Every structure is written in C-alpha cells, then in structure tokens.
Amino acid sequence: MPPDRTEPEQTTLDVHTAIYLGREKKMATKLAALIVLAAFLGGPPACEGDIICFNGWLRLPIQDPRLCPPGSRSRINGRTRALVPVPRPSGLGLGLGYYNNRSSRTSYCPRAEGIVRDAVSKAVAAQPGIGAGLIRLFFHDCFVRGCDASVLLTTTNSNNRDTEREGNPNKNSLRGLEVIDAAKAKIEAACPGRVSCADIVAFAARDASSILSNRRINIRMSGGRYDGRESFANETDQLPGPFSGATVLLDNFKAKGLTSEEMVTLSGAHTIGRARCAFFSSRFSEMDPAFAAKLKAQCNDDDTKVDQEHVTPEVLDKHYYQDVIDGKALFTSDAVLNSAETIKQVTENANKAGAWERKFERAMENLGKIGIKTKADKGAEIRKVCWKVNN
Numbered sequence: 001m002p003p004d005r006t007e008p009e010q011t012t013l014d015v016h017t018a019i020y021l022g023r024e025k026k027m028a029t030k031l032a033a034l035i036v037l038a039a040f041l042g043g044p045p046a047c048e049g050d051i052i053c054f055n056g057w058l059r060l061p062i063q064d065p066r067l068c069p070p071g072s073r074s075r076i077n078g079r080t081r082a083l084v085p086v087p088r089p090s091g092l093g094l095g096l097g098y099y100n101n102r103s104s105r106t107s108y109c110p111r112a113e114g115i116v117r118d119a120v121s122k123a124v125a126a127q128p129g130i131g132a133g134l135i136r137l138f139f140h141d142c143f144v145r146g147c148d149a150s151v152l153l154t155t156t157n158s159n160n161r162d163t164e165r166e167g168n169p170n171k172n173s174l175r176g177l178e179v180i181d182a183a184k185a186k187i188e189a190a191c192p193g194r195v196s197c198a199d200i201v202a203f204a205a206r207d208a209s210s211i212l213s214n215r216r217i218n219i220r221m222s223g224g225r226y227d228g229r230e231s232f233a234n235e236t237d238q239l240p241g242p243f244s245g246a247t248v249l250l251d252n253f254k255a256k257g258l259t260s261e262e263m264v265t266l267s268g269a270h271t272i273g274r275a276r277c278a279f280f281s282s283r284f285s286e287m288d289p290a291f292a293a294k295l296k297a298q299c300n301d302d303d304t305k306v307d308q309e310h311v312t313p314e315v316l317d318k319h320y321y322q323d324v325i326d327g328k329a330l331f332t333s334d335a336v337l338n339s340a341e342t343i344k345q346v347t348e349n350a351n352k353a354g355a356w357e358r359k360f361e362r363a364m365e366n367l368g369k370i371g372i373k374t375k376a377d378k379g380a381e382i383r384k385v386c387w388k389v390n391n
C-alpha cells in the first residue's frame with residue numbers, strides 16, 4: 001500500500017459490518033471493499049472525479065471523508081476545498097405547450113399531454129402508489145444524466161445492460177414504468193417520432209402531483225427534452241441515499257445546480273408512497289417511541305414496505321414536515337432536515353398553509369431542467385420505445 005501523502009491518518013472501514021439490502025449482501029461487501037481500495041489507491045483525488053463514492057445507500061459503520069459524492073467538497077491536506085460550482089439549470093430549449101406549436105412540423109402533437117394525463121389518471125385511480133412512483137421516477141431520471149429518460153433504458157447504444165434500472169436506488173423499487181410505456185404507445189400512434197420519453201416522464205410527474213394533491217399542486221411543466229442513448233447503473237450513486245446526512249444531501253443537490261431550499265422542498269415528496277424497512281429499521285431508537293413501535297410491528301423483514309407518511313399516506317400534502325419535527329420521519333435523510341441549516345424551512349413548510357405547495361411547484365419545474373438534451377445534442381433522439389434506444 002503506497003503511503004498516503006495528504007491524509008494525516010488512515011481510517012479503516014470494517015466492511016463486513018456494512019448493512020445492505022436483502023439478497024445482495026455479498027455484492028455489497030465486494031463493492032464496499034472496492035470503494036475502500038479505490039480510496040486508498042486514489043488518495044484524496046478520489047473525491048474529485050467520477051469515482052465510486054459512499055452515497056448513503058450503503059450503511060457503513062464509519063463515514064470516511066474521502067468517500068464523498070462527486071461534485072462535492074474534498075479534503076485535501078486537512079482543508080475542505082470547494083469544487084467548481086455547478087450553474088443553475090437554465091432550461092434553455094424547453095417551452096410550455098411545446099407540442100402545441102402548429103408551426104413546428106417536427107414537434108406538433110396536440111394530443112400528447114392529454115394522452116399522458118389520461119394514462120396517469122387511470123393508473124392512479126386504480127393504485128395511488130403508482131403516482132408516487134411516477135414522481136420519484138422523474139427525480140431519478142433528472143438526477144442522473146439529466147432528464148433524458150436514461151432511467152427507462154434496459155439496453156443502450158453501447159449495448160450496456162447494466163443500466164440505471166439496475167442501480168441500488170432503482171432496482172426492485174421503481175414503479176409506474178408501465179404507465180410511461182402505455183402513454184408512449186398511444187402517442188406514437190397519434191404522432192410518431194415527435195414526443196420524447198423524457199417529456200412523458202416529466203408530464204406524468206406533473207399529473208401525478210396534481211391528482212395526489214387534489215389539484216392543489218399545479219406544476220407548469222415545459223416540454224422539449226430529447227432522449228439520451230446511454231445509461232449506467234454506477235451513475236445512480238449520484239442520488240442521495242436514505243443514510244445520507246445533511247452535508248451529503250446538500251452537496252448532492254448542489255452538484256445538480258439545485259439549492260438547499262429546493263432539497264428541503266423536494267424531500268416533501270416523501271409524504272406519499274412507501275419505503276422498505278431495510279432503510280430505516282436501524283434507527284427506531286431515534287424515532288418517536290410510539291411511532292417506532294408501530295413501524296416495528298409492521299416490519300417483518302428488510303423488504304417489507306410501509307407507508308412513508310402515516311396520517312395521509314396517499315395525499316401529496318405538507319404533512320411530511322410535521323412528521324420530521326415530531327420524530328416520525330423514516331430515513332436519516334429525512335430526520336436530518338431538523339438540523340440548524342434547514343429547520344427554518346421545515347417549520348415554515350409545516351405551519352404556513354400553501355407555502356410548501358408553491359415551492360414544490362417551482363422546485364419540480366427546476367428539477368425538470370437539469371441536464372436536458374435538445375435536438376442539437378449529439379446522441380440525443382426521440383425514442384420510439386421508451387426502454388430501448390432507436391437503431
């Protein structure tokens with residue numbers, strides 16, 4: 001092992017106590033070992049590039065400061081160094097009613113948004129959880145390679161099959177993909193080759209938000225995104241994980257050009273949907289005791305799923321923020337919003353009627369601007385089928 005030139009002391013990670021999801025414990029140990037190896041071999045620069053970093057989806061006993069997310073700060077010679085700031089997403093190239101423009105022969109498809117709305121309404125009426133899935137799908141798409149529907153691919157331009165769908169945050173977890181496929185099929189029949197999968201994901205998240213909030217949340221979602229042709233499972237570690245602390249959360253959002261306020265606002269989506277026990281059963285003792293007891297009784301094993309918000313589990317409302325204050329949030333990443341940097345926003349969102357809803361609308365619009373591709377981008381297209389690239 002080469003001597004570490006810059007870190008004053010080596011931290012040894014006991015990787016065997018890494019806690020990880022269900023069936024893949026062996027893989028996790030291997031991955032954790034790789035992470036440690038990469039950190040050792042690479043030294044501090046490990047945190048500057050695209051290296052695998054501890055991202056909060058694995059629960060490691062010790063958090064090594066060198067295993068930090070891409071785009072965040074890295075510790076060099078004991079100093080914390082800020083990396084190049086990421087500009088706010090401009091959304092240049094996007095527009096409201098993008099598919100209603102009669103003068104554009106390549107994008108005119110006036111039925112597109114209506115078809116998505118019908119598909120989402122039908123699916124959410126049958127199962128509200130699908131709406132939660134669609135909102136999360138949009139987040140997971142936009143945070144990895146930008147909003148380019150890379151999250152939907154099962155095979156790519158480079159014939160990669162280890163796509164984002166296989167990444168820890170997505171595997172056995174994403175919901176609502178069949179709604180996107182159904183809407184896409186109808187839209188292709190109405191106007192082939194015009195409407196991107198990335199826009200369908202964005203419109204679906206908007207519509208699900210509207211329905212689950214009983215029309216209180218009205219996102220002005222632009223269109224005009226093009227679809228990407230690549231997708232890699234390893235890039236999903238740019239998504240914060242349930243074990244992420246406040247700094248990692250803020251850094252992850254900053255790395256996408258979003259603010260700490262937007263991080264707090266968007267976390268409010270955890271007021272709907274469900275979560276697996278593996279992600280919070282290690283912190284029952286940190287929760288409100290009665291709430292923890294109730295959850296404990298529900299958690300038969302790591303893969304059991306529970307409602308994320310216990311009062312109005314199917315309504316997209318501000319209730320999540322009262323839960324955070326009351327010690328009734330599930331993940332570490334939820335509970336840490338009580339920290340000094342963010343508690344003011346949490347309190348405002350919990351108490352002031354309509355405040356969170358308006359912020360959520362704007363934050364979702366900005367989320368939809370991250371890393372978008374347009375016609376001008378090489379390797380961008382309008383996919384024919386959302387789970388595979390065009391030939």
Ligand code: HEM
Nearest residue numbers: 132133136139173175240241242266269273274275276333
């Ligand atoms: C801030 C960092 C975040 C972390 C660490 C995080 C983590 C998680 C985790 C671990 C789950 C449970 C998945 C499972 O058990 O299968 C989950 C569910 C969910 N997340 Fe997040 N999330 C974050 C932010 C967001 C954002 C920004 C949104 C959307 C705007 C979002 C929307 C959702 C929804 C709706 C669900 C429920 C999904 C379903 O029921 O299918 N999350 N999240």
Ligand SMILES: *[C@@H]1O[C@H](CO)[C@@H](O)[C@H](O)[C@H]1NC(C)=O
Nearest residue numbers: 050051052160162232234235
């Ligand atoms: C991610 O995976 C792709 C393909 O499997 C590989 O080419 C790339 O080097 C990996 N990136 C990192 C940071 O490991």
Ligand SMILES: *[C@@H]1O[C@H](CO)[C@@H](O)[C@H](O)[C@H]1NC(C)=O
Nearest residue numbers: 095098101102103104105106
């Ligand atoms: C409509 O499409 C035309 C032709 O592509 C374009 O020049 C024009 O700017 C578009 N209008 C709007 C409002 O986007």
